[in-house]
Amino acid sequence: GQQLNQSPQSMFIQEGEDVSMNCTSSSIFNTWLWYKQEPGEGPVLLIALYKAGELTSNGRLTAQFGITRKDSFLNISASIPSDVGIYFCAGQLRGSQGNLIFGKGTKLSVKP
Amino acid sequence: NAGVMQNPRHLVRRRGQEARLRCSPMKGHSHVYWYRQLPEEGLKFMVYLQKENIIDESGMPKERFSAEFPKEGPSILRIQQVVRGDSAAYFCASSPGVPVSTQYFGPGTRLTVL
Numbered sequence A: 001g002q003q004l005n006q007s008p009q010s011m012f013i014q015e016g017e018d019v020s021m022n023c024t025s026s027s028i029f030n031t032w033l034w035y036k037q038e039p040g041e042g043p044v045l046l047i048a049l050y051k052a053g054e055l056t057s058n059g060r061l062t063a064q065f066g067i068t069r070k071d072s073f074l075n076i077s078a079s080i081p082s083d084v085g086i087y088f089c090a091g092q093l094r095g096s097q098g099n100l101i102f103g104k105g106t107k108l109s110v111k112p
Numbered sequence B: 001n002a003g004v005m006q007n008p009r010h011l012v013r014r015r016g017q018e019a020r021l022r023c024s025p026m027k028g029h030s031h032v033y034w035y036r037q038l039p040e041e042g043l044k045f046m047v048y049l050q051k052e053n054i055i056d057e058s059g060m061p062k063e064r065f066s067a068e069f070p071k072e073g074p075s076i077l078r079i080q081q082v083v084r085g086d087s088a089a090y091f092c093a094s095s096p097g098v099p100v101s102t103q104y105f106g107p108g109t110r111l112t113v114l
Helices: none
Strands: A005-007 A010-014 A019-024 A029-037 A044-049 A055-058 A061-065 A071-076 A085-093 A106-111 B005-007 B010-013 B019-024 B031-037 B043-050 B053-056 B065-068 B075-079 B088-095 B109-113
Touching: A010 A019, A019 A085, A029 A061, A029 A071, A044 A055, A044 A061, A044 A071, A071 A085, B010 B019, B019 B088, B019 B109, B031 B075, B043 B065, B043 B075, B075 B088
Parallel strands: A010 A106, B010 B109
Antiparallel strands: A005 A019, A019 A071, A029 A044, A029 A085, A055 A061, A061 A071, A085 A106, B005 B019, B019 B075, B031 B043, B031 B088, B043 B053, B065 B075, B088 B109
8 A cells, every 4th residue: 555654753852952754655635734642642733734845833743745756844832841742743645535545653751 | 823722632541431532623624534553653644524424434443432623612622431542642643635735733632551
């Protein structure tokens, strides 16, 4: 099946540091979405990207839809303890019916 | 505006029993998606439904699994004759249709098969 390569797999950072994570694929996507999941909960939508090159911010979060439409990154600035969780990228393939393909997640730990 | 609702949140079944998972989409959403998540993994697509229609079931196992989204009432994911390998978290998402892929997820149902 189609794969999304998400990296890094995990990050251990100090409070206040900036964080960057990304997803890449060999396939072209129409949409990129970034979600955050906390233990025992469902994924919460953070940012949605619909156009190649699009750069969108949501508070301290910034995400971009790659020009080639095969990648996306998420940056978190000035991390705080409540940023802890697993961050997933998800994309809708060009020509698909609407189902999302998910990366395996980036587990973020923030040390106060 | 209430989010996506799923129940039950936790479900325990013995091998061979049936599991029924329910999902009520967000108000105004007519598209429903079901995903399965194993521990330490991302979500895997199972099925996409609109009211009374299955649009894409390419991720559904061919046997024992079925889904419906009737004209009235919640969407149901049904697993017959459960096996231990069915133990997972099952998430439902809904979208308004435009743009289709902006999907909002429910809290999930954690199925444990004994």
